[in-house]
Amino acid sequence: MRRPPAPGSRREWPRGRRSHRPRPRIARRGAGRMWVEAIDDIAAFRASRPAWEALYARDPDGQIFLSHRWLETWFTFAKPRWLVLTARPARGSGDPLGFFPLRLRRPARPGAAPTLVPAGASLADYTGFLCAPEAEAEVARAFGQALPRLGLRADLDNLLLSERRFASFTRAAAATGARVTDRPGTDNHDGIDLSTAPRAALPGDWETFLETRMSANSRQKARRFLRRLDGDPALSVRSATGASLGRDLGILMALWETAWASRKGDNLARVARTIRQGVAAFHAAGLLDLRLLWRDGTPLAAHALYVDPVRRALYFSVGACDKTARSPPPSFLLHCEALRRAIAEGYRCYDFMRGDEAYKFSFCDDSRRLRHVSLGIAARAGGHSSPGGPGAGPMPPACPEASPEDVAPPGGP
Structure with missing residues (x-):
């Protein structure tokens, strides 16, 4: 009996008459x-x-x-x-x-x-x-x-x-x-429904957003903490640059791993690797903004957001904060600052993506279902659906490099 091919080898996927190479039809x-x-x-x-x-x-x-x-x-x-x-x-x-x-x-x-x-x-x-x-x-x-x-x-x-x-x-x-x-x-271990995707439609100015999208209590907190951010030289929000990405990504992952270590268990390193690779690659491509909240040189929170200039939308991908920091609440303030900046720059949507965590609905009341x-396989899989012949050739050979694990990283608050 022939030995099975090694994972990632070019023989990994079967070929020949019983190949699993898909051929699209018309x-x-x-x-x-x-x-x-x-x-x-x-x-x-x-x-x-x-x-x-x-x-x-x-x-x-x-x-x-x-x-x-x-x-x-x-x-x-x-x-x-x-x-x-x-x-x-x-x-x-x-x-x-x-x-x-x-x-x-x-x-x-x-x-x-x-x-x-x-x-x-x-x-x-x-x-x-x-x-x-x-x-x-x-x-x-x-x-x-x-x-x-x-x-x-x-x-x-x-x-x-x-x-x-x-x-x-x-x-x-x-x-x-x-x-x-x-x-x-899918739900995560905290009972969060990951098929719900909240998002905030952004109006033309920040005050309109506060008055129409946030409750009176959340509105009052947003104004108070943003005034503190604007007036306290010890507090600042800065985006990662090419030169600072290594440090800033390390901060994000350290905060994230601290927050998720007990819940991810044996999957922690695998999910963290996927997040790290993705943030680095999409930041280098100009598709992701990594923002950090600092106080006196100490990072309090880090958020990674995808940036879509075509649809004028921001997508909150992953974030984490120092849970010991209470005032101002780091993640809440970082979201407020990002929303205010997005509105000023003409963005139309701030998408919180998968998960119905309660904090997301402090900023929006709209969500979509995934x-x-x-x-299954068609009754006549591989046959032509109409005259004219096949549409394309076989799948390419397997890449020697392994693809990331099939784990979707949670955004987190």
Whole structure:
């Protein structure tokens, strides 16, 4: 009997007639066709950037984890096995009308088939796919028909899609004969619902935000502590620079590990490594702002926020504070300062992302529900859904480097 390939080797994924290499097929669009093909090498992905960014700017379901820059950064540092399904009006012609980024998750048992999951699933709070608004139903149906025909189960967690888009996608998947099942949402050990995603819509000025988004008590505290920040030379908020990132990231991780050590247990080092790699990579790419609150040269809190200049949104990724510091409350003050600055700079949304922690609702009263669904294999997986032949070639060989663990780091207060 042949020995199984070593993890991370180029022989790790089976090949040959019984290969698990997915091959996208085409799906129908009205009386014509919607051609679904795969991008599976970084050069082709980079070449797609102009069309991708134009679509991203128009899609109301777009969010930073579907942006080209975020995905390219993640592909580069995480080195997963990935592919992007691309929907076009016809084979080899027309501008792309949709992009669906995916990756292969390693099987838990030797010899078992891998599963398809959304690209960025180990780090992204939200997943989904982009559609041209004028062709949303057609693109969603095309992706719903193509995905089960790749011959692998797909586990799609943390989908942030409109009701209409989600319904078109799942109905099309079910029409292939694939089993479509809801997956349970996730809670952390503190009973936090990680399928709830609070966010604050930002008005044109800070006073309007205070009056319309915050309670009287929270509003009074925000004003008092911001006056203290503005008037006390011992207090300051500074963003990490290229020169200070090593120190500032070390501070964030030290505070985070102190806060989470008892709850993460054996997973602490693994999750911390994922956070550290992600913050460093996205900061270097200009997509993340790491802010620290200081008092007399001592760090009190650190927050990492993704910055999306296209959608004018900030996304709170991860944060931690010195729990012994009481006045001012470090994380509350750091959020207030970030919100005030975001409004002054013309941002329209401050997204607290996954988790219904009570403190988030001190700043907002709006939240969205994330969806989790599994798609089985189509009844005729690998067959053509309509005439015209396959849309794309096989998946690329496995990268020799291991991808990050499938653990989504919590944001924390």
